[in-house]
Amino acid sequence: MAAPDLSVKLGSVTFKNPILVASGTFGYGAEAKQWCDIEQLGGVVTKSVSWKPRMGNPPHRIIETASGMLNSIGLANVGVHTFVKDKLPYLAKFDTKIIANIAASSAEEYRDVLEHIEAHAVENLAGYEINISCPNVKDGGLSFGTSVERTEELTTLLRASTDRLLIIKLTPNVTSVSPFAQACERAGADAVSLINTLVGMSIDIYTHEPRLNTVTGGLSGPAIKPIALAQVYQARKSCGIPIIGIGGIVTAEDAVEFFIAGADMVQVGTANFVYPDAGVRVASGLAEFMRSQKIERVSEFVNSLRVRAELKAAGW
Amino acid sequence: MGDLSSMTPVASGLSIVTKRHVIAPGLVTLRFHNPHIARSTKEGQFVNVLPKAGFLDPMLRRPFSVYWTEGDEAEIIVQAHGRGTGILAETREGELLDVLGPLGRPWMIDSEDYMTAVLLIGGVGVASMPMLTRALERMEIPIQTFYGARTKSLFALDHLQNLHLATDDGSEGYYGSNVMLLRSFLEKGSLESPKIFACGPTGMMRAAQSLAAEFGIPCEVSLETEMACGIGICQGCPVLNEESVFQATGRRYRLVCTDGPSFKSEEIVI
Numbered sequence: 001m002a003a004p005d006l007s008v009k010l011g012s013v014t015f016k017n018p019i020l021v022a023s024g025t026f027g028y029g030a031e032a033k034q035w036c037d038i039e040q041l042g043g044v045v046t047k048s049v050s051w052k053p054r055m056g057n058p059p060h061r062i063i064e065t066a067s068g069m070l071n072s073i074g075l076a077n078v079g080v081h082t083f084v085k086d087k088l089p090y091l092a093k094f095d096t097k098i099i100a101n102i103a104a105s106s107a108e109e110y111r112d113v114l115e116h117i118e119a120h121a122v123e124n125l126a127g128y129e130i131n132i133s134c135p136n137v138k139d140g141g142l143s144f145g146t147s148v149e150r151t152e153e154l155t156t157l158l159r160a161s162t163d164r165l166l167i168i169k170l171t172p173n174v175t176s177v178s179p180f181a182q183a184c185e186r187a188g189a190d191a192v193s194l195i196n197t198l199v200g201m202s203i204d205i206y207t208h209e210p211r212l213n214t215v216t217g218g219l220s221g222p223a224i225k226p227i228a229l230a231q232v233y234q235a236r237k238s239c240g241i242p243i244i245g246i247g248g249i250v251t252a253e254d255a256v257e258f259f260i261a262g263a264d265m266v267q268v269g270t271a272n273f274v275y276p277d278a279g280v281r282v283a284s285g286l287a288e289f290m291r292s293q294k295i296e297r298v299s300e301f302v303n304s305l306r307v308r309a310e311l312k313a314a315g316w
Numbered sequence: 317m318g319d320l321s322s323m324t325p326v327a328s329g330l331s332i333v334t335k336r337h338v339i340a341p342g343l344v345t346l347r348f349h350n351p352h353i354a355r356s357t358k359e360g361q362f363v364n365v366l367p368k369a370g371f372l373d374p375m376l377r378r379p380f381s382v383y384w385t386e387g388d389e390a391e392i393i394v395q396a397h398g399r400g401t402g403i404l405a406e407t408r409e410g411e412l413l414d415v416l417g418p419l420g421r422p423w424m425i426d427s428e429d430y431m432t433a434v435l436l437i438g439g440v441g442v443a444s445m446p447m448l449t450r451a452l453e454r455m456e457i458p459i460q461t462f463y464g465a466r467t468k469s470l471f472a473l474d475h476l477q478n479l480h481l482a483t484d485d486g487s488e489g490y491y492g493s494n495v496m497l498l499r500s501f502l503e504k505g506s507l508e509s510p511k512i513f514a515c516g517p518t519g520m521m522r523a524a525q526s527l528a529a530e531f532g533i534p535c536e537v538s539l540e541t542e543m544a545c546g547i548g549i550c551q552g553c554p555v556l557n558e559e560s561v562f563q564a565t566g567r568r569y570r571l572v573c574t575d576g577p578s579f580k581s582e583e584i585v586i
Contacts (some may be wrong), residue, residue, distance in 0.1 A: 027549040031574075035416070035547065055568035062544050062552030064400075067373040069544065076551045076569075222372045250372065273544040274366065274377060276416075 004290035005297050006283065008042070008265055010242050011165050011190045013126045015042040015097055015265065018298050019255065019283040022246055022269035023048055023101035023129060023169075024073065026279075028087035029094070035276035040283055043097035045267060046087065048131050050103050051113050053079035057136065063202050063211045068221030068248070069270060070200050072136045072214040075103050080113045084120035092122035099167065103131040105139040107154050115161050127165025130158060133196035135173060135218045145171040145196075148179045155187030167244065170194040170235075172224075177231050178238035185239045193244035193267065194235060195228045221270040222248040229261050236262025236303055250278065252285025262303040329353065330369060331415045333407055334389060340469045342396040343440070344405050346413070351388040353417050359425070359447035360538060360578055363392065363417030364546035367403040370414075374400040377416060379543045379573070381444035381515075384475060390415075393472060395440040419546050420577050423448050423513060425455065429534045430511030436498060436524050437463040438516020439470065444538055446475035448513060453477075460507060464494030464520070495523040502531050511535065513578075518586060525581040535581040541572045548574035556585040 006017035023045040026032055038044065056076025063070045078087065083100075091098045100117050104110040114128055132145035132154065144150045155168055168184045170177055172195040184192050197218025202211040210216075228247020235243055245263030249255050250271040258266045271278035286298075295301060307316060335347035353363060364377035378400050380392040396405040407413060423444070425433070433452045435445050442463065452459050462480045465471050468488035471481065481489030482497045490497045501507050512535040514524040521537045528535030544550040554569035555576065561583045562568050570576065570584070 024551075025549065031548045053566075056551060056554060058556070059554050060542060061554060062542055062550065064374060064376050064542075064544075067375055069376060071544075071550070071552065073551045076554075221375055270375075273550050274375060276545070276547060276549070 002296070004287055004295060006287055006290070008298055010265065011127075013097065013165055015126075017042040017283045017286070018259070018265040019279050019286065020045050020099065020244065020265060020267045021272055021279045022267035023131065025269045025272040028083070029091045032272070032276045037277070037280055039095045040280040041096050042265065042283070043099055043126060044091060045099045045101050045129055046083075046091070047077055048075050048101045048103035048134070049077050049080050049083045049113060050075060051080055051109050053077060053082065058213045060212055063217070065200070065202055065219065066223060068219055068223030069273075070202055070212055070217035070219055071197070072212045072217035074136050074214070075134055077103075080116050084117060088117070088120060088122055088125070092124060094124070096124065097126040098122070098124050099126055099129050099165070101129045101131055101169070103134055103141055105141070107157055110141075110154060111157055111161055114158055118162055118164070121164075125164065127167060127190065128158070128162065129167040129169050129193055130154070131169050131196070133169050133171030133173075135171070135197060135199050135216070136214055142171060142173070145180075146174055148183045151180055152183035152187045155184050155189050159188040165190045167191045167193050169196055171196045172198050172227060172231050177235050181235040181239040181241075185241045189241060191242040191244055191264070192235060192239070193246055195224070195231050195247050198224055198227065220248070222250055224248050225254060229257055232258055232263050233261040233305065249282065252282050252289050255282050255286055256289060256301065259298060259302045260304050262305070264302055329415050330412050333409050333411050333413060336407065336409050339472050342405060343393070343470060343472070345383060345391050345393045345472070346404075346407055347389050347391045348413055348415065349389055350415055353382070353415060354385045354388050354390040357382045357385055357390060357418040357447070358422035359451040360423035360444045361418040361420050362546070362577060363390070363415050364419060364543070365392065365404065365416075366414040367400040369412050374403065376400075376544050377414075377546060378404065379419075379540070379546055381538070381577075382418065382447060383443050384446050393440060393443050416546060420573060421575070423451070423538070423578050424536055425451055425457070427511070427534065431458070431509035432507050432511070433457050433459045434498065434507060434510045434512045435459060435461040435463075435476070436494060436512050436514040436516070436520070437461065438494065438520035439465055441514075441516035441520070441538070441540075442472050442476075444515060449476055460501070460510075462494040462498045464516070493520070493523070495520060495527060499527060502527070502533075512581075514538070514581070515540075521586050525586055528581055536578050537581045537584075537586065538578040539572050539576055539586075543573055546573045555579065558583050558585060
């Protein structure tokens with residue numbers, strides 16, 4: 001049997017494999033270069049970038065919890081001007097796709113950042129992931145991410161500014177993800193990515209103080225994988241655009257679960273903090289899995305969950 | 317769940333533990349085989365170590381200064397104070413550690429603003445001091461070591477020199493803090509053009525910072541903090557810059573992992 005074909009197509013863009021590294025877990029590429037062969041990744045989603053540089057939150061920004069971690073980084077980033085001057089040209093040297101993640105506190109700021117990057121685009125810039133789901137800043141995009149109307153308006157606005165991939169990153173901190181995925185589809189997004197972190201907290205029982213500076217933070221890691229899978233499945237049932245699954249993926253087997261639940265691609269996030277080459281490990285493990293299962297293309301098992309007819313009929 | 321330890325590491329190294337030495341209950345040194353780390357680590361650099369390779373809880377690595385290197389082997393010193401370090405301290409000879417490194421920047425020993433190196437150590441802050449001592453010896457810089465611990469049994473004295481010990485319970489050396497002991501030397505003027513290299517609990521580091529300011533001597537502190545990646549990606553280990561540094565650089569924070577772990581004491585808020 002021929003080697004499995006890991007390439008996937010999203011809109012008009014072909015990725016060499018369906019494994020991306022998640023925003024905020026891989027910097028702007030240079031940080032991990034020593035430890036990870038970037039060209040083995042399907043693509044790099046860059047650290048969120050805003051119009052102006054952001055200093056980030058005071059310590060403590062990170063607390064480990066059971067099979068996961070809480071973070072409250074506060075979107076620390078270099079700002080879009082340094083991003084297009086230094087970071088984007090660096091990543092342009094690699095044979096992989098770049099997805100620029102954008103965070104902002106107003107619709108205009110999202111648009112300005114996107115248009116500034118668009119004006120300085122490099123050849124392998126595949127598109128944008130719009131962070132409307134950061135739980136750790138008071139003036140952040142979560143006010144968009146928890147309102148269906150504002151999600152749709154913002155997506156419509158940004159759609160007019162680019163022909164590249166427009167991916168909206170959704171939050172799990174809502175009653176149901178379905179109307180948000182549908183709003184993104186209506187407004188012309190190419191895909192949705194989910195999930196961003198879940199709001200969580202941890203307490204020092206001796207001082208009675210929260211262990212994170214901002215009291216609550218975003219929970220990520222293997223602890224959230226079952227939640228992420230359920231949300232991807234939910235989104236898959238309710239919208240027709242591609243889905244990028246995120247949440248606690250550490251191994252190829254984790255990624256395959258997301259594909260079966262309905263994801264077209266996946267992002268490896270927190271695992272990069274433990275293994276800077278986690279994305280590459282997942283990609284090579286996926287090829288191995290496909291060989292062993294005699295699967296030629298990823299699309300053969302995307303959205304292949306077997307749910308009994310009577311369960312489907314009952315709304316599961 | 318797939319077994320991560322069976323996958324081929326790229327640069328992070330599965331390293332076999334060749335020696336486990338118990339200094340005191342809950343305080344051990346672990347020696348492991350890793351030629352890259354053993355041969356390239358400089359004094360003050362650290363490694364990020366997974367408590368149990370391939371498991372998901374604890375999930376994150378723990379940072380440790382490299383305590384010693386010899387040939388193809390390197391050592392860390394581990395004090396069990398939480399779940400991750402507790403598991404790590406129980407690692408046996410023949411078991412595997414997953415070690416990423418060397419990381420961070422070395423102690424700044426090349427600065428020409430001192431003639432005597434004063435090593436100010438609190439407890440397990442001793443971790444980077446044997447490597448520092450060896451580097452200073454090679455440069456023929458005189459060393460005076462002020463080492464404080466809760467009690468006598470918790471000293472790890474290997475590879476150190478010119479020791480002035482202090483204990484909280486008076487079981488060995490000076491009865492009180494090593495900072496007070498150092499102060500008495502500074503007041504007597506018996507240290508020629510000193511520079512402090514400090515590592516220990518936060519209280520000791522703050523005291524070192526004020527002592528250095530009071531006597532107008534250079535001081536470098538090596539910080540320990542919660543950390544996830546250790547390589548500058550997660551932005552999880554910020555240290556607050558002094559206002560003057562912020563004004564000069566525009567940076568409110570630096571990262572302990574890639575900008576440190578050691579900093580000039582007058583440049584940061586501890």
